[in-house]
Amino acid sequence: MTEASEWVAPRPDGAVRGRVTIPGSKSISNRALILAAIADGPSTLTGLLAARDTTLMRSALTSMGVGITEADGKVTVTPGSLKGPAAVDTGLAGTVMRFVPPVAALADGVISFDGDLYARERPMHVILDSLRQLGAEIDDQGTGRMPFAVNGSGSLRGGVVRLDASGSSQFVSALLLAGARYEQGVDIRHDGKPVPSQAHLDMSIAMIRERGVHVDTDEPNRWVVHPGPIAARDTAVEPDLSNAAPFLAAAAITGGSVTVTGWPEQTTQPGDQLREIFARFGADVSLNDEGLTITGTGNLHGVDLDLSAVGELTPVIAAVAALADGPSYLRGVAHLRFHETDRLAALEAELNKLGGDVTQTADGLEIRPKPLHSGVFASYDDHRMAQAGAVIGLVVDGLQVENIGTTAKTMPEFPDVWTQLVTRV
Known part of the structure; x- marks a missing residue:
């Protein structure tokens, strides 16, 4: 892999297809x-x-x-x-x-x-x-x-x-x-x-x-924890469903099909809402014993989403929305201004820098798709921003993602797994 500041997001020659195993949540x-x-x-x-x-x-x-x-x-x-x-x-x-x-x-x-x-x-x-x-x-x-x-x-x-x-x-x-x-x-x-x-x-x-x-x-708005011991418990950690977002996005955007293995049938992880979110974008969604499969239909629609429960998905969802066939409205995420970076300001700046048309609202983003051109997509040392840049690179030749290494925060192998999936078409 090249230096983090010079990582060029790979662009596939066709529909992205494959299976991905995501590390623990x-x-x-x-x-x-x-x-x-x-x-x-x-x-x-x-x-x-x-x-x-x-x-x-x-x-x-x-x-x-x-x-x-x-x-x-x-x-x-x-x-x-x-x-x-x-x-x-x-x-x-x-x-x-x-x-x-x-x-x-x-x-x-x-x-x-x-x-x-x-x-x-x-x-x-x-x-x-x-x-x-x-x-x-x-x-x-x-x-x-x-x-x-x-x-x-x-x-x-x-x-x-x-x-x-x-x-x-x-x-x-x-x-x-x-x-x-x-x-x-x-x-x-x-x-x-x-x-x-x-x-x-x-x-x-x-x-x-x-x-x-x-x-x-x-x-409502009250939680009472009674004093007492906390029992020791052996725990099997589920895959990190939020980290599946860019891989599933690759299928939806390119008209391909990607399966994330080991997707739990029932979970408390908010990333499980990706099933509904990609269906709203127009993709086919299937969950079975093998995992969750997203299949692109060739139609990527604009969406109106309340992401208040899944704010960490916003950067990747914004990247998908920037490539849709109509405007999108992402709501309920004002708190993202205090995450690893001000994610709303960062997404507005980076997508507009590439030719996009994104405006911040009081609690989210309005995204009006426009043709995007190459450039440097800054990550702000934020793993979700780096993943969003990789998603934009699916359709923009030569897009450089600054500090792709910041994805090590939750998935150190992301650049390699992403490259293998996207270039295997």
Whole structure:
């Protein structure tokens, strides 16, 4: 592979056809690691994603005293006495920067947090202020951002916490995952606009309940986690359905057929909505024992989609929409302005730079397809933006995707798997 900044997206000679195996879900992997780290005994995880985000999570937990070993493709997590001093590198991983501080509040000692340059721009005040309400001592120099330190005493009081989680469901998930270990549990009360990515919240709640934790969700915008042990549980991690998006897009755009193997019949992953999304674009969708197959029909229609539950799919969906036969409207994703980068501004800038006609709205994008020309598609060190660039390269000769290596965040093998699929037509 050439240098990341010079990666030329391959353009197929015809319809893209093939089978793709996607590595484990980042969302499930990092939740499983957190829960295993504070469980009442060792847990074994199979199919765990091996990528930058999970490596950062593993390093964060081991730095605080958690034992993590790997053999024969299985990862064993052995809870330990959480303690500092320790330094956590969050990279750009939202699950690390948001899920680990509530665990660090249980440690005895100082746990410091810092990450990539852009990570220092991501707002952290919601989770930090929430932990303060629960009895934690936080030193962030009044910035509400990284770097910061959690000064733990070995336990946390817990109790009622009021927050506005309209910027990210991860603020709620972070407290849900650790809450059972707090002395009073945690009573989370959201006050604000609707919490985005409800499917990720459902995932967190399901995984906690599977480990014997009592969670009340009867009242809207309130989640009560009762104090108690978190049972050790061996976990098989599903494929990361969100990472399937560009491969399925290749079939829809080129009139080909791509099967993603191992697609679960039932799942809490929001990426499962790709089935409905590609059907709306006009593709044929089939799910059987082999996996999920998308077959392009030669017609790629504009869409009007509420992506509030699947915001992370927006970059790839926007790329597909830019190649459709009519305008598209992507809604419910204002929170993407605070992801790895401002994804709405980035998509507007990069698609328009190639000749597109994209306008930001209050909560999304309006995309009016126009002929696109070659150029450099900036990734902003964002794996989903890099994947979107690869998708545009299916129809634009010589498109260069800046820093394709950033896809290592959740799928290190993406450039090679993509090239093999696209050039095998």
